[in-house]
Structures are given as structure tokens and as C-alpha cells.
Amino acid sequence: MKPIIFCDFDGTITATDNIVSLMEHFVPEESEKIAKDIIAQTISFKDGVSAMFELLSTHQKEEVIQYLLNTAVIREGFGEFVQYAHSHDIPFYIISGGVDFFIEPMIEKFGPFAGIYCNRADFSGQQIKLLYPNSCDEECAKYEVQGCGCCKPSVMRAVTQDNHFKIVIGDSISDFEAAKQADLVLARDHLIGRCEELQIPYKPFETFHDCLDVVKELIEK
Template identity: 55%
Template sequence: MKPVIFCDFDGTITKNDNIVSIMKQFEKEQTETIIQDVLDKKISIQEGVGKMFSLLDSQKKDEIIQYLEANAEIREGFDDFISYVKEENIPFYVVSGGIDFFVEPLLEGLVEKEAIFCNSASFQNNHIEILWPHSCDDLCQNGCGCCKPSVMRKLATNETFKIVIGDSITDLEAAKMADFVLARDYLVKKCEEEGIPYKSFETFYDCLSILKEELEVRT
């Protein structure tokens, strides 16, 4: 079975969740309840993200990008991890609930645009409108926004060894579909609650070591 990696962005490739960071910086008071409602599954991820960004003025686009470029940190070892998967010809996809106008600039030079699946944004009106080019297919009714299981179904086959790397509630459904899970933070808790086998990581050096070990066992 050919290994294929599906990796989250916010809180996984980057050290912090960039959507949460944006909201704390630009619209903290009105978004705290929305964020908690998403975590508590009172509203869908799609509804929550759409609501939060609709509070932001479209004219703040450049300011938001500049803020993230100054503050977002790529997790240690990501460069080496990407170099390894390229050398081994392992397909690597970023599947993110983040938004293209900040995900793509932060990954420029690291991951090809064609391998990034995320939400999009329109700045045509007074407030930012989120678009959903990778929304749920007929097999998912969770209101994911960027539906990771749907993307996996498009890109994987029965002969694919599906590796999921993530950190949060948005990665749980993908983890359920995976053959191998690398988890940190909130996803660790959810994997334990759901009985999903996983290995934990803090840096991509950890991911690299674990991945090499797993692939050696399988060959």
C-alpha cells in the first residue's frame, strides 16, 4: 500500500491556530463564544468560521496577513520532514480549515499550491466572506467547511496507506479514516476517547522519526 500524508495546518504545521490568533487580535470579544460553541459541537465548523470572519472588515486583509507573517511560527522540523517525503516520493497534502489568503503565503516555498486544500475568502463586500470549495460530499453531513474526509476520499484509494497528522477537533473525522495517525494536543484526547490508535508528536522531527520507523516496519 502506497503511503499518502494528509496534514492539518493550523496548530499542526504552525505552532498556534491562526484563525484563533486572528480573532484574538482583531475581534476577541465577539468570537470567544463562537470558538467555544465549535469546540462543544453546538454549531458546525463551517458555521463558526463563517460567523467569525463575517465580523472582520474586508479592508483588514493586508493587516491580517502582515500580522500572521510576523507572528505565525512553523513547527520545528517541518523543512526536514518535507524534504524527506519528497525524497521518498510520498504524496503530501495540506488539508486545512484555514483560509487561502494566509495559508498559501505561509507555506510558500515549502508546499506546492496544488497540494493545499483549504477554504477561500472573498473581500468584495464590507466584511470578509468565507467560501467553501472543498465542502462535504454526500457521505458527510458534519458541516466541516473544508471537509477533510471528503478530500481524502477524492485522493486516496483502497491501496492507499492513509497517514493523518493533526491536532484538533477538525482532524477527528479524518483520523477515523486513517490507517496511521500522528496527533498532538486536543486530537490526542479525542483519539483516546474514540479508541483511535495514534502516536503523539510535538515537532516534525518527532513525525519524521515515527514515520521512518513505521515505514520500515511495513517494508
């Protein structure tokens, strides 16, 4: 089996969730209820994140970008982990419910990656509007799973082959469905509780040094 890595961005590659950080800084009161509804799954991730970004004016574009670039912290060991994947020809995909305008500049120096799948921002109107180029596929409809925004299981199905050993790395609600498809889950934060609830085997991590140890053991045993 050939390893293939699918890694979340916010709260996984970065030490904090950039969307949460952004909303708490610019529109804390208005976004709090939306965030609670997303976590409670009373609204879809897609609808919730769209509503959050619509709270922001496009006139704030440069301020928003600069804030995120100044405050985001890449999780320890990420560079070494990516280098190991490159040196062992392990495809490394980033799949995120985050947005292109902050993801791409933050990870540019670590690339290239096999693919970066995320949502995209439209700054042409009065409010920031999100576009969702990676929507759910027919398989999602079969299991009545919709509204992901950037649908991680659909991306996984599109790029994997039968001989791939799927490694999913994540932390939150947007990684739940991807974890169900994984052969190995590396989890932190909310994803740990969800894996335990669904009885999905996982390995916990805090840094990418932890992830590297697990993958090395898998590859080199």
C-alpha cells in the same frame, strides 16, 4: 501499502492556531463565544468560522495578512519532514479549515505539495466572507456528518486509492473525522483526547522531528 500524508495546517504545521490568534488580536470578545460553541460542537465548524471572519472588515485585509505573516511560527522540523516525503515519493496533502490568503504564502517555500485544500476568502464586500470549495460528499451525508467547511474525509476519499496507507496529522476538532479514516494518526492537543475517547490508535507528537521518526520507522522497517 503506499503511504500518503494528510496534514492539517493551523496548530499543526504552525505552532499556534492562526484563526484563534487572529480573532484574539482583532475581535477577542466577539469571537470568544463563537470559539466556545465550536469546541462544544453546538454549532458547526463551518458556521462558526464564517461568523468569526464576518466580524472583520475587508478594509482590514492588509493589516490582517501582515499580522499573521509576522506572528505565525512554522513548527520545528516541518521542512525536513516535507523533504523526506518528497525524496521517498510520498504524496503530501495539506487539508485545512484555514484560509488561502494566509496558508499559501506561509508554505510556498516548502512546496510543491500534492495538493492544498482549504477555504477561500472573498474580500469583495464590506466584511470578509469565506467560501468553501471542498464540501462534504455523499458519504458524509450517509453518516450525518455535515458542516465541516473544508471536508477532510471527502478530500481523502477523492485522492486515495485502495493501496494507500493513510497518515493523518492534526491537532483539533477539524481533524476528528479524518482520524477515523486513517491507518495511522499523528496527534497533538485536542486530537489526542478525541482519539483516546474513540479508541483510535495514535502516536503523539510535538515537533515534525517526532513525525519523521514515526514515518521513517514505517517506511524503513
